[in-house]
Amino acid sequence: MERDDSFYMRRALALARRGLGKTSPNPMVGALFLRDGRVIGQGYHRLYGGNHAEINAILAARGDVAKATLYVTLEPCCHHGKKTPPCLDALLKHDLEKVVIGTADPNPQVNGRSIAALRERGIETQVGVLAEECRQLNEVYFKYIQTGMPFITVKYAQTLDGRIAAATGDSRWISSAPSLKLAHRLRSLHDSVLIGTGTALSDNPQLTVRLAKGRNPIRVVIDTSLRIASDAHVLQDRDIAPTIVAATDRADQQRVDALARAGIKVITVPERGEGKIDLKCLLKKLGEMNISSVLVEGGSAIITSIVRQQLADRFVVITAPKLMGRGIEAIGDLGSLTAGDAVQLTFRKTYRSGDDLVIEARPRSAPLTD
Secondary structure, eight states, X not given: OOOOHHHHHHHHHHHHGGGTTTSTTSOOOEEEEEETTEEEEEEEOOSTTSOOHHHHHHHHSSSOOTTOEEEEEEOOOOOSSSXXXXXXXXXXXXXXXXXXXXXXXXXXXXXTHHHHHHHHTTOEEEEOTTHHHHXXXXXXXXXXXXXXXXXXXXXXXXXXXXXXXXXXXXXXXXXXXXXXXXXXXXXXXXXXXXXXXXXXXXTOOOOOOOSSSSOOOEEEEEOTTOOOOTTOGGGSOTTTSOEEEEEOTTSOHHHHHHHHHTTOEEEEOOEEXXXXXXXXXXXXXXXXXXXXXXXXXXXXXXXXXXXXXTOOSEEEEEEESOOOOSEEESSOOOOOOSGGGSOOEEEEEEEEETTXXXXXXXXXXXXXXX
8 A cells, every 4th residue: 555755754753752862962863764665674863872763774674775765754964073974975875766854954064965965966855744743853952953052841740729849848749659750751851950959958859760761860950059968869879860060159169179079060150130040041051061951840949930031941740639728839920910921831731640630831932943
């Protein structure tokens, strides 16, 4: 039965998703070769530093891929200076019949150059099959490459009446056991996890992945004056997960030196006023460190600042079927004077997690990657 290009691109997308949480800061990519109506080879980018999808598809192919059609979710790379050689060079060694590409690569070192090279070689090249799906798959990569800023996910668990902790500060455990596993899974899918010093002092979290499979994120603690305790969990187990502490120039230099000797990286970030750190500057610095995604697990102060400065790209809100009454709100004052001033969100997904309801939402004002 004859199938259209979108059918095979969906197969390539399914392959690409197998690399979720393993390829950053590279994109997830899937590829397959089709000849005479049969898939003769397929592959995906399995791990950062490893072969790209196209190379794995060639290696897995049954025989030569000459006269085959390549379906690939993202434009093949064509630049040197990476851990792996350009995929374009390998593709041009084969007499391909056609190349179908989901979307162009926004990386300025690529961005249409491979497409042009394929066409110059006389290979029919089609671009834009399931383009939106291919861009959404790599929304983290697209934002990071286009802006230099990491993709920001704000995650918190709350009661039905919007409390993330009791008035005493106690927050264990608002959500169900399955939701705790979900939180650990989210950590494994991000390059870093961010909290403020308040959370570090009150909850003393480890911020590692223990209830799910996957890598530990880089732990980032905002601590303007370095009040964090020396025996805090995030300062321990440095062989398991590194920690970055973001402070201002008001921080005691002896404390900075002591943390550095203990293997903790301290970065200095300007203040934005009222003793608060410049979050946008911090995120820019993290981007310069090849951190392409950040999971914000901080308390109300950090979450509120992220929202007020319109830095969030996604919200994951876990709502437990509980009422707490007086307690700590997830989000504080946003300066909204009327209902019309409220931050507008779009629900993308809702689902159950144990007894809890999980809502994934996006700011309406946030532009889609293109």
